Every structure is written in C-alpha cells, then in structure tokens.
Amino acid sequence: MGNAFRLNAAVAVDLVVLTLGARNAPNDTLCALLVQRLYAPYRGRWALPGGFVQTDESLSTAAVRLLREETGIRADRMHLEQLATYGEPGRDPRGRVISTSYLALVPNLPAPTAGGDATAAAIWSAEQILADPGRLAFDHHRILADGVERARAEFEHTPLATAFCGREFTVAELRRVYEVVWGTAIDPRNFHRKVTSTAGFVEATGRTSTRDGGRPAQLYRAGPATALRPPMMRPQAA
Incomplete structure (x- = not known):
C-alpha cells in the first residue's frame, strides 16, 4: 500500500500569460510572456514562466509565486485558470516531471522584470514564437499553442x-x-x-x-x- 503513494515524479506549474501588444510589438499583436532560462537544462533558451511546486504549496499558490519571482508581475488580482496537465515521459531531461499549466488573459500587462532563475523576461509575439517550434524549452511550444487555442475559444463563449x-x-x-x-x-x-x-x-x-x-x-x-x-x-x- 505504501508503494502506491511513493513520489515518482516532480510536480511543476507553467504559465501562459497572453496580452495584446508590448514594447516590441504593436497593439494589434497577440503576445505571450516569456523568460530566458538561467540554468540547465536549456540554459539561455526562452520558456514560459514556471517551475517546481514546493511541498507546502497548492498549485495555484505556486503559480502566483513563480510568476512574481521570475517576471516581477503580481498575479494576486489576475484570473488564472487551469489549462491542462502535461506528464509525458521525457518532457524534462532531469527526470519525470508532471506540470499543470495556467492561462491568464491580461489587458495592459506590466513590463516584466527578470528575477529568480530567469536572466531576462519579455513579452513576445505569440505568432512569431509559435512559427518556430524549436524556440522554446521543454514542451512549452505545445503548451503555448494550447493556451492560444483556449484563449480563442474563450473569446467565442x-x-x-x-x-x-x-x-x-x-x-x-x-x-x-x-x-x-x-x-x-x-x-x-x-x-x-x-x-x-x-x-x-x-x-x-x-x-x-x-x-x-x-x-x-x-x-x-x-x-x-x-x-x-x-x-x-x-x-x-x-
């Protein structure tokens, strides 16, 4: 019975934060918040904000903390909704990692400031990023694509x-x-x-x-x- 509860995977969260326009993109552009990784794996590559959940945190609490730590943006009043869970073996070269992603659609997103394990944070054209499947670390291209599709569906309903x-x-x-x-x-x-x-x-x-x-x-x-x-x-x- 005890083996059934043995932890065999790390738990993480990733955030798809979308807005319209940014300093390097016009207001008629759908944009995503990204961070540049400081550490391996994928050192120097761009990725979605996120990271590992601490043992005393809920998933949503971890999402709010990691967004603030890596980008300086507070999510206390930001509506975060769960997007999907990603747990395919091999998605993280460090071992088995199961990540729950969150989506936020934010008007007038503040300029990000890199912190934590990010060397840079920026708001990029989502179309530009999605046009290059190898641009983002891990499986974040798939997660971003799923987030954009969810956003489009929410605009329908x-x-x-x-x-x-x-x-x-x-x-x-x-x-x-x-x-x-x-x-x-x-x-x-x-x-x-x-x-x-x-x-x-x-x-x-x-x-x-x-x-x-x-x-x-x-x-x-x-x-x-x-x-x-x-x-x-x-x-x-x-």
Whole structure:
C-alpha cells in the first residue's frame, strides 16, 4: 500500500500569460510572456514562466509565486485558470516531471522584470514564437499553442474581448480585438449584427466617435453578460 503513494515524479506549474501588444510589438499583436532560462537544462533558451511546486504549496499558490519571482508581475488580482496537465515521459531531461499549466488573459500587462532563475523576461509575439517550434524549452511550444487555442475559444463563449477595449469603444475597435486574437479577418457587417443582437454583450452609450474614420460611429460599453448566447464563432468554425 505504501508503494502506491511513493513520489515518482516532480510536480511543476507553467504559465501562459497572453496580452495584446508590448514594447516590441504593436497593439494589434497577440503576445505571450516569456523568460530566458538561467540554468540547465536549456540554459539561455526562452520558456514560459514556471517551475517546481514546493511541498507546502497548492498549485495555484505556486503559480502566483513563480510568476512574481521570475517576471516581477503580481498575479494576486489576475484570473488564472487551469489549462491542462502535461506528464509525458521525457518532457524534462532531469527526470519525470508532471506540470499543470495556467492561462491568464491580461489587458495592459506590466513590463516584466527578470528575477529568480530567469536572466531576462519579455513579452513576445505569440505568432512569431509559435512559427518556430524549436524556440522554446521543454514542451512549452505545445503548451503555448494550447493556451492560444483556449484563449480563442474563450473569446467565442465569453465577453472577455471587451476588457481589451477602452471604457467606451466602437464595434470596429471590438472587432479588431477579435481579429488579433483569432488571427483572421472578420466580416464587419456580420460582426456588427452579432455583437449588437447578443443579449448583454454590449450596451449603447448614446454617444458617437469619429476616431475610426469616416462617419460617426456609435460608442458602446461592456454589458452585464458573463457568457455569450449564442456564441461568437470564429469564421472558420461557423
């Protein structure tokens, strides 16, 4: 019976932190927070923030601690949701490591500051990183890809995209957020119809703006909905 509880693997957490734009990337770019590893294995390679869970920590507590230690970014008020668990043999050359990943979608992510076992921390274009499968250490390319796909799905089913707009926004500005996260162009008329007909998604303010160019556009604010019914399906999934 005792053998069943013998620890035969290390437990770790990894974080996929996504935002729009960064110092080295325009605001119309989906970006990921990365750190450069100080120690072997994969010394000098870029990776997702994360590390080993201490014996007295929960997984979520470890995620918050490691994000702060490696990037200087506090996650106390950041919504972290579990993404997936990765435990394939050989994913870490040091031995068997089972890692639970967390996803955060963060507007206005602060500039990171490297610490702990990271020599650098930066916000990179997710598309650029995913285009090079050998760029990240361990299996972090797969984890990042899974995180981007989860984020895209969340934009289908929740009004999260409004958090990446200003307090008041036009439908065109909201559409651009969707286009950046989904990585595809969206038909403006269909999008406008879906947004304004989905209960609780957005609310008209009664004001207009010309910042999109052309005729004055109606300004909206985020509505009270926490889920989109029907969902805003991606063009390729429609």
